[in-house]
Amino acid sequence: MRSALVALLLILAAVAQVTVAPLFPLGSAVPNLALLTLVLVGVIGGAPAVMLGTPVLAISLGFLSDRSPALLLLGYLPLLPLAAYLDTASIPMSRYFQTLSTMVVVGLTVRGLLALAAMSSGASLTLGVVLWQVALAGMIFDAALLTLAYVPLRFVGLEPRALTLERGSF
Amino acid sequence: MVGLALLLAVAGQTGVLNPFQGVFLKATSPVSGAFNGVFRPVASFLADAGDLRAIQAENRELRLENEELRALLIEGQRDSERVQELEEALGILERTGDQTLVAASVVSRASTSFDSVVSINKGSNDGIKNGMVVLSSKGTLIGTVTKTFPDSCFVRLLNDSRSKVNAEVQQSKVRGVVRGNPGRTLTFDLAEADVKVGDIIVTSGLGGNYPAGLPIGRVSEVSGTAQDLYRKVNVEPMVRLSTATTVLVLTSFTPQRIDVSGR
Numbered sequence: 220m221r222s223a224l225v226a227l228l229l230i231l232a233a234v235a236q237v238t239v240a241p242l243f244p245l246g247s248a249v250p251n252l253a254l255l256t257l258v259l260v261g262v263i264g265g266a267p268a269v270m271l272g273t274p275v276l277a278i279s280l281g282f283l284s285d286r287s288p289a290l291l292l293l294g295y296l297p298l299l300p301l302a303a304y305l306d307t308a309s310i311p312m313s314r315y316f317q318t319l320s321t322m323v324v325v326g327l328t329v330r331g332l333l334a335l336a337a338m339s340s341g342a343s344l345t346l347g348v349v350l351w352q353v354a355l356a357g358m359i360f361d362a363a364l365l366t367l368a369y370v371p372l373r374f375v376g377l378e379p380r381a382l383t384l385e386r387g388s389f
Numbered sequence: 390m391v392g393l394a395l396l397l398a399v400a401g402q403t404g405v406l407n408p409f410q411g412v413f414l415k416a417t418s419p420v421s422g423a424f425n426g427v428f429r430p431v432a433s434f435l436a437d438a439g440d441l442r443a444i445q446a447e448n449r450e451l452r453l454e455n456e457e458l459r460a461l462l463i464e465g466q467r468d469s470e471r472v473q474e475l476e477e478a479l480g481i482l483e484r485t486g487d488q489t490l491v492a493a494s495v496v497s498r499a500s501t502s503f504d505s506v507v508s509i510n511k512g513s514n515d516g517i518k519n520g521m522v523v524l525s526s527k528g529t530l531i532g533t534v535t536k537t538f539p540d541s542c543f544v545r546l547l548n549d550s551r552s553k554v555n556a557e558v559q560q561s562k563v564r565g566v567v568r569g570n571p572g573r574t575l576t577f578d579l580a581e582a583d584v585k586v587g588d589i590i591v592t593s594g595l596g597g598n599y600p601a602g603l604p605i606g607r608v609s610e611v612s613g614t615a616q617d618l619y620r621k622v623n624v625e626p627m628v629r630l631s632t633a634t635t636v637l638v639l640t641s642f643t644p645q646r647i648d649v650s651g652r
Contacts, residue, residue, distance in 0.1 A: 234417050237497035237508075238424040241631065242432035249500055274393055281397075282410045283417065284499030285506055285536055285543040289398035296390055330501070337503045342550035348571040352502040 225260055225268050226275045232256035233279035248356035251326055253280055255364050257295065258322045261302065263377060269299050290336055294329030301325070319365055326361040327354055411512075411538035414496075418510065418541070421496045429634075489641035490524070491515050495634050496541065503571045505546040506535070509636060513537045520644040522599055524637040529627040530554070530592060530603040531636060546630050547605065548573040555595040556605055558588045564595070567605055567624060573631070575606060577622040584608055584622050597645030 236253040243250060257276050261269040273295045281288030301324055305317040312320070330353045400406045437444060493511035500506070511517055521534045523544045532546040545552055552569040556577065565580035567590060577590055588608040594601025606624040613620035 230417070231420065234420050234497070235424060237499050238421050239428045241498045241500045242428055243435075244500075244631075248502060270390075273390065278397070279413070279417075281401075282406075282413045283497055283508070285508070286499065287398065287401050288406070289394045289396075289401060292390065292394040292397060296394070333501060334503060337550060340551055341553075342503050343568070343570070345571075348502070352572055356502070 221264075221268075222271055225264060225272050228260065229253075229256060229272045229276040230279045233276055233283055236280060237283045245356065245360055248352070248360050250360050250364055251329070251357070252364075254295070254322065254326055254329065254361065255368060257298065258318060258325075258365065259368060259372070261298065262318055262372070266299060266303070269302075273298065286333065287336065290332050291329065294332045295325060297328055298325045315369060318369070319362060322361050322365050323358050326357050330354065330357045407538070411540070414508065414538060414541045418496055425496070433632075488639065489516075490637040491517060491640050492526075493636055493638060495636060498631075500573065500631070502573070503550040505549040505569070505573050505630065507532075507544050507546060507633075507636075508541055509544060509638075510541055511638065512540045512542045514539045515638075516640045517542050517638050518640075518643075520598070522603070522639040522642055522644070524603070524639060525628040525633055526635045526637065527628060528604070528637070530599065530605050531626070531628065531630055531633060533598075534638065544636065547626060548575055548630050554599060554605065555593045556590050557593040558584055558608075559591045559604075560588060564593055565622070575624040575626060577608065577624050579619055580622060581619070584611055584620065586611055590624055599644070600639070600642050 232253045232255075235256075236251070240249045240252050253276055257269065257272055260272050264272075274292060277292035277295055278288045280286070281291050298321060302317065302321045305312065305320060331349070334349050334353050397406070491511055493509035493515075495507045496510050498505070498507040509523075517534055517537055519534055519537055522530065523532045523534060525531045530547065532544045532549075532552070534542050535545045536543040546569070547554065547567065548569045550569045550571050554567045555564070556567040557564045558580070561582065561584075563580050563582040563584060565577045565584075568576055568578050570576055577584065586608050590605045590608065592599040592601055592603040592605060604627055606626040608622055609625040610623040611620055612623075
């Protein structure tokens with residue numbers, strides 16, 4: 220039941236990414252609502268929810284946006300290992316900054332892979348464009364969105380969960 | 390997970406996923422419609438509120454343009470009547486209905502800094518095929534069909550950085566290529582003669598992928614010096630591609646070379 224809810228939520232997030240997100244652009248960047256939802260699912264549901272949600276989101280978004288689901292899946296792939304690493308490594312960082320770092324890095328990976336795919340199919344992208352219009356604008360957008368979403372979560376008393384995969388959980 | 394990605398890559402290349410994608414698009418279209426219905430007016434209101442001054446100025450310009458167009462319309466009607474009279478006198482039969490258009494609504498759009506793709510609610514069941522030309526409701530070129538399903542299809546818009554259209558200046562017939570650029574902008578490249586701000590760019594028909602004479606946009610900026618081999622020419626599309634909600638697919642024109650590969 221909980222798995223079905225996670226899958227449904229991420230399908231809705233993918234639909235919102237192709238219908239709602241393009242309506243609110245910042246320059247030439249659009250908010251990554253799909254990634255934000257996946258990160259929040261991880262924060263609330265833990266690692267198993269991300270394990271289930273990542274392929275569901277990649278396939279849904281790939282189908283809806285006519286992009287390669289495989290490429291999107293590879294883009295979202297670093298989420299879990301990175302979050303787990305930040306959990307276990309003794310870096311003095313609050314849970315919020317751990318989540319923020321994870322989201323920014325995964326956002327960069329997804330955008331970078333999509334930029335490479337566009338270049339391989341004939342788009343004339345330069346390094347400057349990729350850095351400024353794709354990477355930097357995306358990073359700012361992702362950080363702002365996560366911060367906006369994090370406040371109500373803390374307000375209702377939801378304690379972020381660690382994204383470390385526990386031995387024997389699967 | 391990497392194994393699943395590889396499996397998906399292979400399935401995507403062989404087209405195994407296409408039927409599933411068609412079903413998924415059909416199943417999610419009511420949700421897309423609901424999201425569009427709720428959020429589009431909000432976005433439109435916010436955009437208008439931010440551009441109040443620009444809208445007022447545009448309104449004044451449009452009123453003036455409207456008056457000029459009314460005068461031209463009356464003149465055109467007179468000319469049309471005259472032409473009809475002459476054709477009847479010469480026994481020329483006017484060909485009508487040689488263009489078939491299918492109207493469709495934009496369901497969703499995938500846009501980043503370098504790509505701009507929309508999906509519409511008509512597909513192969515309505516006679517739409519890959520490579521067909523897509524126009525705005527005002528008849529200007531906005532893109533090309535890249536992938537079709539029975540009830541929907543994907544359209545790559547002109548401002549996608551993978552889009553290229555052979556075009557010419559309507560007045561001077563100077564030829565070039567209209568290209569989508571990162572940041573969803575349009576440029577008129579490789580024009581070998583002077584192009585002025587305000588010139589109208591239309592399709593040239595070269596290459597056979599688009600019919601000749603379809604309006605694309607208006608030249609908004611020309612930069613560079615007279616010594617440059619090619620100047621940088623920015624083009625403003627006739628319609629706002631990011632907010633188009635109704636489009637027309639030109640089903641009567643068959644492109645000679647279909648090149649819609651790349652995702």
